[in-house]
Amino acid sequence: MAERLTAMAQIPETRITSGPFEDPFSEPRTPSSASSLAPSNLSIQLSQPRPADDWNIFPWHTFPNLTISERRGRPKSWIWQRGYDLQEVKDQSRYRWVCHECVRKKDPRITAHLASATTNIEAHLGNQHHIYGGKSQLRQAKKRTIEQMFSQKTSETAVADDQFINHLKKRFTKDAFQRKLVRWIVKTNQPATDAHLSHDSIRRRITDEYYFFRSHIIKTLQQSPSHVHIAFDGWTSRNRHLLFGIVAFFLDHEFRPQKIVLGLPNLTDRHTGENIAEGVQNILEAFDLGRDKIGYFTLDNASSNETAMEHLAQRFQWDNSRARRVRCFGHVVHLVARAMLFGKDDASGVLEDDIDAEAYDVWLKRGPIGKLHNTMVWINRSNRVTEMLREAQRQDTEKSWPGSLNVIIGNNTRWLSQFYMMSRALKVRPYIDTVIADVRHEASKSKRKGGRQRPLPRCLDDESLLTEEDWKTIGFYHDLLRHFETCVKKLEGDGKQRIRKGGKEAAYGLVQDICPAYEWLMGHLEEAKSRADRTPEPAQCRTNINFAWVKLNKYYSAIDQSPVYYAATVLHPAIRWDFLHRAYRERPDWIGKAQQLIDGLWQEYKQLPVQFERGNYDQLRPIKRAKEVEYSFSSYLDSFKSTTTARLEGNEGDELDRWLQLAGPVEKDCDPFLYWFNKRFEYPRLTRMAIDILSVPLMAAECERVFSSCGNMVSAKRCRLQAETVAVTQTVRSWLKAGLLDDYDGLLKDVVAEE
Template identity: 35%
Template sequence: MYDAAATSQANAHMAEIHRINKDGPMPPQMKKQRTLLDMIDLDPRQPKEQALMNAFAASFDPIRFQQLLIRWVTCDNIPFHKLESPTIREWIIRPFNRHKGVVTELLSRSLSRINVSFDAWSSRRFTSLLGLTVHFLDDEGKFRTFLLGLPRIEGRHSGENLSDRVSEIIHEYGFEDRVGYFVTDNAESNDTCLDRLSTELEFRKQHRRLRCFGHIINLVARSILFGANVDAFEEDCQAEKEIQDDMNLWRRKGPIGKLHNIVHWVQRSGQRIEKLHKLQSIENIALSLEDQTTYDVILDNATRWNSSEAMMERGYKLRNALDSLVQAEVTEWKEYVSRRTQNGMRPMPKRSRKKPAIVDDKMSAEDWSVIAEYLAILGPLKIATKRLEGRPSEGKVGATWEVLLTMEWLLKHLEDSKLRHERDEEPYLRIGCNLGWMKLDEYYTLTENSPAYLAALVLHPAFRWSTIESQWAEHPDWLVKGKAAVRELWEEYRVLTVEQDAIPEQPTVSRKTTDLDDFMASIRKLSTRPAPSASAMRDEEDG
C-alpha cells in the first residue's frame, strides 16, 4: 500500500511507477540511449573532455573488437543466444574455416599416423553430439591434440550412425589413408562403428581398437561399489520413485547406501545444511584446529564411481557432524515412540507419525570403518585414472606403454585387498574386491587383441622383453602369442626410415611420485641389460 500525504503525490506515483494518469494508461516511455560520453561522465561542451572522447573514438579498432568478441564466445563457451546476430555468427565461422586449412596441412605433414578418439554424449534435453579428437606427432616431432568436430547425431547412438559421422570428419580433413589407432569406450555401438570403418578404410579392427582406460577403471570401480548387477541398479536409481523407496533401494547396498541417503537427506533441507556447518564449527573450536573451514556434503551421481568416492571422502571427514545430525533424529523418534506407547507398555497407535526413513540410516562405527576401507581400495584406481588420463609427456603419463603395467599393479592391489578382507564378518569388501578383480582381468585379457599395448612396453628402452618374461613367467603361452603379435606389427614399420633428430627432447617436469611410480620403478630394475641401439633392436626382432 502506498502512503501519500496528498493526492498530488499519489498522482505522481501512479504516473511514474505504474504509467497511469487521469486519462488511463500512458504510452510507453522511450528510453534515452546512453552514449559513451554518458558512461564515462564526459562533458562534450568542455574542449579537453571532447578531445579525450575523440581520442577514445580514434583508438577503437573494429577488427580487434571482433577478435576479442570471438575469443570470448568460443573460449568461455558463451551460448549463441547471448549474441543472436547472424553477423557475429559469421565472424566466428569465418576464422574457423581459415584455421581449418592450417590444421589440415599439419595433419598431412605429421610424422606419425593420425590416431582418433571419439565419444557420443546426450544433454538433458536429448541433444546428441559426437566429439572427435585426433592425436599425432607434427613434422617437428611435437605431440599434438586437436578437436576436429562436434557434430550433432540425428537418431540413436547406433554404430552405423556413429561411423557415418566419424567417416565424414576423417574425409573432411583428408587423412583417410593415414588413420592410426582408435580410442573409444567399451560400448557395443563403438564395436559396430569400428567394424564399418575398418571395412571402409581397410584396417584390422582388433589391432587398431584401443579401449579408454578411464572407462575400464569406471567399470571396475562400479563393480567394487555396487556389485555384479550394477547396470540394473543404475536403472533402478534413475527410475521415477518416491524418496522412501529410493532410500530403501540404497540402504540395501550397506554402508555406502546409508551414507548416500544421509548426504541427500542433508542436502534437501537448508536448515540441516546450516546445522551441519554449526556442528563442524563446534568441533573445530573444541579441537583447537588451525583451519576453521566448514564444508558441505558432496552428492554422488547415481553410480558414477568418482562421485561416490568423493561423497565417501567428504562424508568420512564430516562423520562426527553427520552422526550428530542423524542421532538427533533418532533420539526425537525414540522419544515420540516412548510417549505414544507409554514406554513400551502399549502398542503404537494406528494414527501415528510415520517413522523418518533417515532413522534406519544411522551409521555405526563399523559402517564408518567400511567406508574408510572402501576409500583405501579405491585410492589406487584414482591414481591410475589421473596418471593415464593426461597427454603423454616425457614418454610417460598417459602413454600406451603404461597400460599393461598399471593393470598389473591394480590386479595385485585388488588381490591383496581381497585377502585382507577374507575373514570380514560383512561380505561387502571381499565381494567387491573379487568382482572388481574379475572385471579388470576381463579387460586385461582383451589387450591381447591389439599388439600395440605390448609393443609399446617392450620397445621402451627401460623395460623390453625381460620385463614381460618376468611378469608372465607363469604364462609361457601368453609370451609366445605376444612375441608373434609384436613381430607381425614390427613388420609393418621396420621398412620406415627414422630420422634421429626428428623428435626433440622434452623438458623434465617434476611431479609428486605415487605408489604406482614405485611399482614401475621396481619393475624397471628387473631389466638390467643396457638399452639397445635402434639397429640392435632391429636385429633382435629379426632374430
C-alpha cells in the same frame, strides 16, 4: 597459450559507463606521433641493453651444441639487446638467439631461436615478457582506448564537430569492434540478442574463421611424423544437443605430444553405432585423414562403440577393427570398482539422486555402500539438514580444513564417484553422526510431549541406519579403492611434460604403463582378499572382491586383441622386455602371444620407406626429474625399469633386433619421445613404429574436458545456442590452446586468452 594471447591483446580497461567495449578504432601514425599518443598506463617495456658479463649465467649445459658467435660486428636489430648471440658448433654459418629474460628467470621452456626468424623472436619477447621494440613497439603505441579518443580537444563550432565525427567514422574498425563485442558476450554470459545485431552475425563470423583456419590444421596433421589417434565420446548439453566430441592426438615435428578437437557433430538421430560412425567419418574426411594416417581409437566400453568401429573399419578398409581399438582405462577401472561395490546386480539405471521407495530399496540391498548412498541423498536433498551439517562443522574450530564441506553423491558417469562419496563421508563422519543424533532426538522429543511426531527418513530407521560395523566396511573399500584412484590420476594425463607438485617435471598418461597398471591392481585385489577376514562381513567382502577381480581380469585378458599394449611396453627404452619376462614368468603363453603381436606389427613397418633423413634440426634437451621416495604406483612402474642395458653378442638382424641387442643405457625416467627423436636417423623405421604406438592415448579423458568447457559455454542464460556455434567455438579454441594458430587475430582470441 592463454598467457601469450593475453599479453598480445593487453589493452587498459576503460571506465566509461556506456558499455564494456575497448577501443575499436585505429589510425596510422608516424613513429614520433605514436610515442606521444601511447597510453600512459599501457604495460610496454622498451628495449634496453643487457649487462656485458651475463655470459656467466648462460646455461651451457642446456645448449651443448652452441657456442659464442664469432661473426664480425654485432647485429643492429633491437632484439640483440635482449638476447645472446650464438652459433652452432657443427655449422658456424647458422646463428641462434637465446632470450636473456628466459635465462635470467631459469625458464625450463627456454629455446634457441634461429637468428633469421626475427618475427618469431619479436613475438616471443612481446608475448612472454611484454617487451616491445621496432615495429612491435609502434603497434603497441597505436592502441588507444575509447575514453582517450573522446578526450581529444575539439572545436566548439558545428563544423568542427562534424569534422570530428567524420574523423571517428574513418577510423572505426568493424573487425576490432566485433571482436570486442564477442568478448563481452562470452565473458559475461550475455545473450547474443543484447548485441543488437542480427541473430546470425556472430555465429557466421566464428564459422567463417573455422573454415578459414581448418586448412592450416589439415596441413599440420599431414606433416605430423606420427599417426593421428582419435578419441570420441558423447555428451548431452543443457539445451539438449547430443554432441559427439572427437579429439585428435599426434606428435609435432619435435616429437612432442599434441591434442586438438576436430569437431563436435550434433547427432540428431538415434545413438547407434552406425550413426556414430557416420558422424566420426565425416569429421575425419573433412580433415583429409585417411587409411594410412589414422592410428588407433581410444573408446569406452559401450557396445555402440564396438559397432561404430566395425563400420569405420569397413570404410577405411582395415582388416581387424578390434586391433585398432584401445579401451579407455579410466572407464575399465570405473566398471571394476562398481563390480566390487555392487556385485553382479549393478542396477546402474537407477537414478543416483532418486529417493522414491523403489530406488531406496534397490540401494538398501547393496549393503553398507547402499546405506551410505541413501543417507548422502537425504542430506543433499534437505536444505535444513545440509545447513545443520555446515553448522556442526563451523562449531569445530580444530578441524583441518577451512569453511564447511558438503556431502558428495556417487553417480554412473564420473569415474570412481563412489570412492569420492566415501572419502567425503569418512572425512565429515563426526558431523554426520551429530546431525543424525539431533534429528532423531527432535523426533523423540516431540513424541514425549504428546505432539504429532514427524516421520523419520527411512535412512534413519533401525534397519537402514549406518552402524559402526558399516563404517568399518566402508573404510575397507575406501582404502582399497584408493589404489584405483591413484592409478587413474597417474594415467589420465595427455602425455605432455609438465611441472607437477613438488617441482617434478613428468608426463602422465603414457600407454606403456597399461600392462603394469593391470598387474598392480590385480595384486592389490589379491592382497585385499587376505585382509577381508578382518572386516565385519568377511564372506561378503571376499565375494565382492572376486567380482572385481573377474571384471578386471576380463579386460586384462583382452589386451592381446590389439598390439598396442605389448608393443608400447617393449618399445619404451627403459622397459623393453623386462616387464613382460618378469611379470609373465609363470605365463609363457602370454609372452609368446606378445612376441607374435610385436613381430606382426613390425612386419608392417620394416619395409616402409625411410621417413627421417639427416639435415638441419634441433636436438631436444633432456629433462631432469625429481625422484619419488614413497612406494606408490610410480615406484611400482620404476621397479620394471633399468638404467643399464646389457649389450648382447652380434650385430645382425633388422632395426628391431639391433636395437634390442645394442642400445645403450638410459635413465629410468627418460622421455620416450625425446629418446626416439634422437634415434630417428639410427633406427628410422623402428622410430616410426615407436612413436605411432607410444603416442596412443590410454584414456578418453580429453573428451570429458571438452565437455566441461562446453558446459561452461552453454550456461543457463545461453540455452538458445545452436549446436554448430558451440562446436566451432570449442574447436577453434582448442586449436588456439595447442599453439597451432600463432598469427591468429580473430574473434575468439580474447576469449581464449582469458581462460
